[in-house]
Amino acid sequence: MSTVLKAQHVNKYFYDPETFQVLKDITFEVQKGEFLSIVGKSGCGKSTLLYLLSTMDTDYEGAIEMAGVTLKGRNQDFLAHFRNEHLGFVFQFHFLLPEFTTLQNVMLPGLKLGKYPEKEVEDRAMEKLRLIGMAEHARKPASKLSGGQQQRVAIARALINDPTIIMGDEPTGNLDKANTENVFEIFHELADKGQTIIAVTHDPDFAAGTDRIIEMSDGSIISEHKNP
Amino acid sequence: MNIRIAAQIAQTHLLAKKRQTLVAMLGVTFGIAMFITMISFMQGVNQFLEDSALDASPHVRMYNEVNTQRPSLIEQLNPGGFNVVYHQKPKDELARLKNGLAIADRIAKEPGVLGVSPQVATQVFYNNGPIQLSGTISGVDIERENRLYTLTSRLKSGSINALRTNPDGLIMGSTLARKLNVRTGDKVTITTPGGGTRILRVVGTFGFGVGTVDNTKSYANLSTVQEILQKDPSYITDIHIKMFDPLQALPFGRQLRAEYGYYTEDWATANQAILAGEQIRNMLTYVVSITLLVVAGFGIYNIMNMTVINKIKDIAILKATGFDGKDIVAIFLLQAMFIGLSGGLLGLGIGFSLSYLLSITPFEAGDFLSIKTFPVIFSGTYYAMGLVFGVVTTVLAGYFPSRKAAKVDPVSILRG
Structure with missing residues (x-):
């Protein structure tokens, strides 16, 4: 097993309205193929940590290394390209582009990467949609889908470039029980196929189904344990 | 930067808000149409006056x-002396x-x-x-x-x-x-x-x-x-x-x-008044036209700004999935350019129609001027100028909102 993510002594401060340390000396590693969940109470800094890992937030101390690349001090264009190639996101509020069809939403990051011609990106997007059971909605505008459907499409979008890691910020936080189970099911299938997944959640059931749980409190990791 | 995806996204944005796109376009259309009409007419007047002056007067008269x-003889012989010559x-x-x-x-x-x-x-x-x-x-x-x-x-x-x-x-x-x-x-x-x-x-x-x-x-x-x-x-x-x-x-x-x-x-010396009038009319034409285009530019600036604010979630999501600042600028700049170009072309058409209507409008000038309709010049240069002006204004008006869009911090948007 190889290490795909390494965070070392990460500190993060908020300066407004007054200086406040959100993350305190966070150090952990993620192995390839691992399904990791980060849990903790609201305000413990778990989402902040995820956005640092996502490379979108660059204001921190310490070192983050992903897929063998050090991410500290890189410029925005490099990071954008890195995200495009190595990361897939699933957010709490599904965040599809409402004017585009389901298929286009999934295709966009793939077209941006430009690794495959458009036709092939489309085939791959359809394949991902089939994987999550949304193929029949491919031509619908994203705004016409239900919340749960949108979240599944967001997962397909995260998968389009075969990312090194998929990151989820409360991926089931806004869904009802049936949809939560559905989404969790999809995550689990992906993890079984060897996809590395990091999800922030406060749903104990969701966390219980993952390979490893990191528990945070007041900006520090307080416990870490593997699920059987 | 991949211009094709940017264009595709720009197109989807424009089509999603057809009415707003149309209003922005019409701002440019109006500006350019007025520019074309005014400059064609003013230059027509200039040309007509110049022609009638030039036609009726020689280019050079010797x-x-x-x-x-003439100096008196005594003045010639005794310059600077005390010479008095009457009548x-x-x-x-x-x-x-x-x-x-x-x-x-x-x-x-x-x-x-x-x-x-x-x-x-x-x-x-x-x-x-x-x-x-x-x-x-x-x-x-x-x-x-x-x-x-x-x-x-x-x-x-x-x-x-x-x-x-x-x-x-x-x-x-x-x-x-x-x-x-x-x-x-x-x-x-x-x-x-x-x-x-x-x-x-x-x-x-x-x-x-x-x-x-x-x-x-x-x-x-x-x-x-x-x-x-x-x-x-x-x-x-x-x-x-x-x-x-x-x-x-x-x-x-x-x-x-x-x-x-x-x-x-x-002829230039003989007709200085006409040439001065021509310069003043030219100045007037350009001032009014550029004002119209600047107003249209502010309209586009406003609409693009609103679009950026409306699309701030989309911008965040695009950035999160790997689109960089240049892509975002391209997406919004392309929209502004499309508005400028299509509004401009429509403006050229309307400007041409207005100038044509003006050129067939009867005009009784009396004895002084030998014309029956308003003088209008149809010149490709003005149309090219109008289009260039229109596109430059819209690109400038679109650039600042696009740059703002490129600077959107996705984290603050996505965390809700």
Whole structure:
């Protein structure tokens, strides 16, 4: 097993309205193929940590290394390209582009990467949609889908470039029980196929189904344990 | 940066908000249409005034300036001394150009010269019964004069051949003829400043559309005027020259002056008022047009700003999935460019229609101007200028909101 993510002594401060340390000396590693969940109470800094890992937030101390690349001090264009190639996101509020069809939403990051011609990106997007059971909605505008459907499409979008890691910020936080189970099911299938997944959640059931749980409190990791 | 995806996203954004896109487009359309209409019309007016002035006046006129001031003999012999001379009469100097006909023939052979017309011009009184009007009469070789001013097309009645066959013929300015109450075939008595009189028959009337000419001028045969003035057949007072290129007339006039030593006046000097008016109208056109385009630009700026604010979640999601700042700028700049280009093209069409309508609108200008409809110029340059202006304004107006969009921090949006 190889290490795909390494965070070392990460500190993060908020300066407004007054200086406040959100993350305190966070150090952990993620192995390839691992399904990791980060849990903790609201305000413990778990989402902040995820956005640092996502490379979108660059204001921190310490070192983050992903897929063998050090991410500290890189410029925005490099990071954008890195995200495009190595990361897939699933957010709490599904965040599809409402004017585009389901298929286009999934295709966009793939077209941006430009690794495959458009036709092939489309085939791959359809394949991902089939994987999550949304193929029949491919031509619908994203705004016409239900919340749960949108979240599944967001997962397909995260998968389009075969990312090194998929990151989820409360991926089931806004869904009802049936949809939560559905989404969790999809995550689990992906993890079984060897996809590395990091999800922030406060749903104990969701966390219980993952390979490893990191528990945070007041900006520090307080416990870490593997699920059987 | 991948321009194709950016274009695809831009297109989807534009189509999703058709009404807003249309409003932004119409802002540009209106600005450009007005620009095209105004500039075509103003330049048409300029061109018309310039043409009528240029048509009625020679490009270069050579004449002998009679200088009445001359130093007295004693002043010449004892300069700076205590010399007192009362009531010195001017010398009897003729306004003639020596060897005028020979000079005219030589100038006609110079390159770039369209035509040369040597003539005798003098002030006269026109008498018809009790009416007495002052004016000028030009003794010309009507063939050569016709080559310069295309008199045939300006004749209101009669013909220029009648002047050639009738030594006592007279072609008179139309307004002057009306004031004298004479028509083709009537007789008019001419009185020169020297006191000579002659009865001439009106064989035609002309109208240049320039008040100062139609009101005062008549053409007669060169030899007739020389006779009235009691001068010899080589007596020439003016040489009128037309060039193929009016702009060449300015240096050519200076050259002739140096060559022959006679005073020359070019069309630009003779028509300074018209040229000054032209500059003012040009200035006005550009100021108004650019103001319109700037207003349209602010409209686009506003709409693009609103679009960026409305799409802030989309921008965050695009950035999160790997689109960089340049992609985001491209997406919004392409929208602005599309609005500018399509609005601009529509504006060109409407501008063309408006100018065309203007150019067929009847316009009664009276005696002073010889036009029946508004003068309008249709020139590709103005349309190209309008489009360039329109696109540049919209790109500028779209650039600042796009840059703002590129700077959106996705984390703060996505965390909700």
